[in-house]
Amino acid sequence: MSCAEKIHRGYRVDGLELLRANCGCGGLTGPGGSGVGDCCLTFSSVKQEGNKIIYLGKVTTPNTTNNYEWGYKVKKGDHEVEVQMFDTRGPKNFKFGGVEPPPLSAWTAKGWTVVDQYERPVEGTGEPLPEWCQSAEACERPVRELETAKGDKK
DSSP states (O other), rough: OSSEEEEEEEEEEEEEEEEEEOOSTTSOOTSSHHHHHHHOOOOEEEEETTTTTEEEEEOOTTTOOOOOEEEEEEEEEEEEEEEEEEEESOOOEEEOSSOOOOOOOHHHTTOOEEEEEEEEOOOOTSSOOOTTOOSGGGGGOGGGGBBBBSOOOO
């Protein structure tokens, strides 16, 4: 078995897909209110490092509450898959921009061994705020009309 088959937007490992996706907003909040804006701050990404596939998903935004991190690492032979997800137990009135990873049970059903599994609370969103955010409470997209092309205030 090869570690991973490269497919559109990610990898297929032992028949299970790990895919990258986002809302296509470039990380900036969009028009239409918090629903569109929050989706723009969520994503999933996946990369390969040798015989290891690493998935990262982020559902948390400055507007989500009761945020936590969960994940797992599974191994089969000399191949590994690592999943890390920043998630929320609070209200989620927006679409997740990424693609959920396969559940741990899907890997164990295919004979993968669980190396690590965790769930823990995170401070804030778990990820660094974008450059233009001074704090989570004030994390709103800068008003383009008030800036020059270089991002300076007029």
